[in-house]
Amino acid sequence: MSCLAPYTETVAEDCIAARAELAGRFSQQLPDLGISRSFSLPRARLELAGGYSIAQIHVATTAVRSGGEEGYIGIAGEAIVPAFQLIELRVEHRGFLAGVGLVDDPWIVAAERGWLRAVAPSFGEEAGWMNRSDLGLWVGYRRGPLVVRADLSSGEGSFLRERNEEKNLSGSLWLRPIPALAFAVYGRQGFTGLQAVSSHRVGGQVHAFLGEENGVQLGLEVLKAWGVDGEERREPLGGSLWAVGAPWGPLQVFARGDLASEELGEEKATSGSLRVGGGVAFGPARLLGGWEYRWAGEDVAVAAGAGDSTDMNVFYVQLDVDLRWEKP
Amino acid sequence: MWWLLACAAEVDEARLARLRDVIVADNQIWLGRDPEQVEEKFDRMAADPYDFMRGTASLYYQDLTQPDTQRQSTEFLRDPRSFGLLVIGDPHPENFGTLPPGDDVLAGPSIEVVDLDAGGYGTWLYDLRRSILGMQVFTWKMQGCGEDCREKLARIQAEAYVAELRDPGFVASDPVWGGIVLRLLQESWTEGRLNLRMEEEVVAGRLVREGIDHGEGTRGLTEEEEEQLQALNVGGRYRILDAVRRYGTGIASFPAIRYTVLADTGSTGPEDDVLLNLRELVDPPLLPRLGFQLFDSPSDRLVQLSQRLWTRPDADPWLDGMDLGSISFKQGSLSGWSHNFDHDDSAKLWEEHLIGQADLEGLAGFLGTALAGCHLRGGSMEGSAPIDILEGEIGGREQAFVEERVRDAQNDYAALANDYSLFLMALERYGPLLGAAAAEDLPR
Numbered sequence: 001m002s003c004l005a006p007y008t009e010t011v012a013e014d015c016i017a018a019r020a021e022l023a024g025r026f027s028q029q030l031p032d033l034g035i036s037r038s039f040s041l042p043r044a045r046l047e048l049a050g051g052y053s054i055a056q057i058h059v060a061t062t063a064v065r066s067g068g069e070e071g072y073i074g075i076a077g078e079a080i081v082p083a084f085q086l087i088e089l090r091v092e093h094r095g096f097l098a099g100v101g102l103v104d105d106p107w108i109v110a111a112e113r114g115w116l117r118a119v120a121p122s123f124g125e126e127a128g129w130m131n132r133s134d135l136g137l138w139v140g141y142r143r144g145p146l147v148v149r150a151d152l153s154s155g156e157g158s159f160l161r162e163r164n165e166e167k168n169l170s171g172s173l174w175l176r177p178i179p180a181l182a183f184a185v186y187g188r189q190g191f192t193g194l195q196a197v198s199s200h201r202v203g204g205q206v207h208a209f210l211g212e213e214n215g216v217q218l219g220l221e222v223l224k225a226w227g228v229d230g231e232e233r234r235e236p237l238g239g240s241l242w243a244v245g246a247p248w249g250p251l252q253v254f255a256r257g258d259l260a261s262e263e264l265g266e267e268k269a270t271s272g273s274l275r276v277g278g279g280v281a282f283g284p285a286r287l288l289g290g291w292e293y294r295w296a297g298e299d300v301a302v303a304a305g306a307g308d309s310t311d312m313n314v315f316y317v318q319l320d321v322d323l324r325w326e327k328p
Numbered sequence: 329m330w331w332l333l334a335c336a337a338e339v340d341e342a343r344l345a346r347l348r349d350v351i352v353a354d355n356q357i358w359l360g361r362d363p364e365q366v367e368e369k370f371d372r373m374a375a376d377p378y379d380f381m382r383g384t385a386s387l388y389y390q391d392l393t394q395p396d397t398q399r400q401s402t403e404f405l406r407d408p409r410s411f412g413l414l415v416i417g418d419p420h421p422e423n424f425g426t427l428p429p430g431d432d433v434l435a436g437p438s439i440e441v442v443d444l445d446a447g448g449y450g451t452w453l454y455d456l457r458r459s460i461l462g463m464q465v466f467t468w469k470m471q472g473c474g475e476d477c478r479e480k481l482a483r484i485q486a487e488a489y490v491a492e493l494r495d496p497g498f499v500a501s502d503p504v505w506g507g508i509v510l511r512l513l514q515e516s517w518t519e520g521r522l523n524l525r526m527e528e529e530v531v532a533g534r535l536v537r538e539g540i541d542h543g544e545g546t547r548g549l550t551e552e553e554e555e556q557l558q559a560l561n562v563g564g565r566y567r568i569l570d571a572v573r574r575y576g577t578g579i580a581s582f583p584a585i586r587y588t589v590l591a592d593t594g595s596t597g598p599e600d601d602v603l604l605n606l607r608e609l610v611d612p613p614l615l616p617r618l619g620f621q622l623f624d625s626p627s628d629r630l631v632q633l634s635q636r637l638w639t640r641p642d643a644d645p646w647l648d649g650m651d652l653g654s655i656s657f658k659q660g661s662l663s664g665w666s667h668n669f670d671h672d673d674s675a676k677l678w679e680e681h682l683i684g685q686a687d688l689e690g691l692a693g694f695l696g697t698a699l700a701g702c703h704l705r706g707g708s709m710e711g712s713a714p715i716d717i718l719e720g721e722i723g724g725r726e727q728a729f730v731e732e733r734v735r736d737a738q739n740d741y742a743a744l745a746n747d748y749s750l751f752l753m754a755l756e757r758y759g760p761l762l763g764a765a766a767a768e769d770l771p772r
Contacts, residue, residue, distance in 0.1 A: 031408045033619030034449065034709040071611040072626045073357070073654060163349075194352060194763055195345035230349045231394060232342035263397045271395075298401055302393050302411065302616050303451060305401035309408045310618055 131157030365583030368543030412709030417446025420462025450615030488696030506690020520665030544576025
């Protein structure tokens with residue numbers, strides 16, 4: 001039991017904990033357009049958690065570039081500033097769970113299990129179909145390997161205020177019948193924007209945890225969306241398949257393929273990415289190198305018809321660390 | 329407008345929602361600070377489809393990049409470098425205007441892109457596409473310039489663009505550009521030489537305070553504004569003789585802070601007096617592009633764009649940009665030489681039969697030629713000569729290129745007409761701020 005455990009696991013009682021996840025990356029993009037060699041912070045998350053009796057609090061921040069990646073109007077120039085990702089109060093008693101505040105998204109929490117978050121967000125978050133957290137509340141129940149949860153939230157995510165009277169209502173289920181296998185199912189009736197545009201989702205995940213110390217973790221995520229980015233007419237389907245393994249001592253390897261389609265079966269309406277990489281872990285730190293290839297059919301590329309000309313390769317090296325401190 | 333409202337029964341709710349969200353987000357920076365000015369801006373956009381187009385560049389570009397199986401495809405963006413040319417961003421006719429002549433006054437004023445707020449690195453083809461749409465909507469109020477007329481204009485504009493790439497030689501004063509362009513030059517020439525702007529704005533050595541009516545006019549400065557203005561005069565480049573806060577110009581930047589300054593460089597007489605226009609800068613719309621290339625600051629963006637896209641980099645000796653912490657300004661001269669194309673003025677001349685189709689065709693040719701000139705001068709993100717990129721995309725397929733531009737012009741015009749009617753509907757349904765005020769009032 002950990003003080004930092006996600007909602008899918010029992011949190012330790014009467015504890016205090018801190019966690020810092022940091023990753024610094026240097027990348028080269030091809031084709032070599034504009035500023036193609038750059039440093040970035042793919043992960044910069046600090047989390048504090050504390051529990052007393054049946055209540056726990058979780059507060060987490062991430063780092064964001066003020067003014068966005070291309071804007072000039074930010075804070076103190078375009079400084080990197082902290083943004084709250086979580087400000088959540090959780091209560092757990094005899095298997096009954098509840099949470100309120102800026103709360104974790106259950107789909108993303110599940111999708112990140114086993115995946116190298118310092119390399120990239122999980123598929124739904126990276127595609128912009130899911131928000132990492134949202135203002136709202138949730139109730140749940142945990143019994144053995146099963147956790148069910150219902151959420152009611154603003155639907156605008158952590159970066160925007162509420163825009164409408166409608167609320168997102170979602171239900172999720174996490175089941176880990178054996179230690180080596182877990183399933184997640186998710187459904188959401190969602191609304192976003194001034195006019196409460198539909199933002200519904202249905203999805204499923206399968207996770208396999210094979211081996212102990214030097215095992216392999218596999219994940220499959222499939223998500224269907226009705227309404228994306230305020231555009232009600234978009235109804236894409238997408239998913240991600242990944243594997244992370246450390247079969248040879250401290251050496252780690254990973255691979256992931258993502259695919260999303262605005263119209264099933266239409267190649268020109270399909271985009272995707274492929275990632276492979278590996279590195280070496282030493283203690284809580286890890287040195288990784290990777291390659292990422294992104295492509296988009298002409299209907300979903302930055303310009304209709306552009307197709308192949310928008311394909312992109314990115315090569316990178318990064319150093320990341322995951323530091324945890326807990327006091328029972 | 330009755331016919332627009334008559335369509336109410338068949339409202340495309342999904343499109344209405346998107347239009348509303350994007351327009352509100354685009355004005356978010358001003359909604360908290362000056363909602364009355366945003367309301368005036370929306371009023372003006374509602375009163376005129378051309379002004380609606382001017383106020384919705386962000387929506388236009390977001391539509392082009394949004395994944396959509398209904399999007400029109402193009403055959404002319406096969407080179408990744410095409411996504412990284414220096415572009416104007418919103419090259420509609422009213423963003424072209426005259427600037428004072430250089431040392432050789434007899435050479436007359438030049439016509440340049442005087443509003444580069446939306447400029448940056450982007451996709452040259454979309455710059456041309458937006459320019460053609462601007463010309464199409466320029467004719468909106470001109471009875472008798474219907475579908476055939478607009479199609480011809482789109483064709484001429486695209487052909488002019490291609491012709492300039494093949495044989496660069498743009499001259500603004502060429503009589504081939506017809507009556508609209510010539511009138512603009514004449515107006516500039518007449519008022520510039522006589523310095524009429526100074527006469528209009530300055531009485532007894534002071535700038536006129538007109539008062540503010542419907543978001544338009546001038547007033548004296550507050551103490552805070554005076555301090556800001558002093559800070560903007562970096563290095564004491566000029567002496568401020570008088571200054572006013574100006575309201576009611578522009579469309580996209582309507583709520584931005586504007587100052588008109590009467591200044592000199594130290595002489596006791598009026599011979600060195602100059603009128604300056606200072607205006608707050610905001611971030612440009614996100615232009616479709618691959619990769620990224622930034623400028624040092626918003627003001628650096630404006631200065632670099634002007635120097636690289638203008639036919640005479642020194643066309644405005646007072647051009648400058650200033651950054652004050654989180655706010656940036658651009659500065660330019662304001663004189664009788666400064667005039668822009670104006671769709672309302674041209675519509676009146678059209679109605680009075682003082683201009684005709686040939687003059688519209690001349691303007692279309694002018695815009696296509698001038699834009700090609702800008703693209704050739706501007707440079708590319710990764711250093712290639714623009715002509716190599718453009719020639720590679722269009723070369724040998726000129727006719728198909730022109731036909732595609734005509735197709736896009738028709739579609740873009742129809743889409744804009746539809747959006748305009750939805751915008752009117754949204755104002756009617758959600759109020760003068762499209763319902764944004766309600767969201768802003770929520771506790772933080």
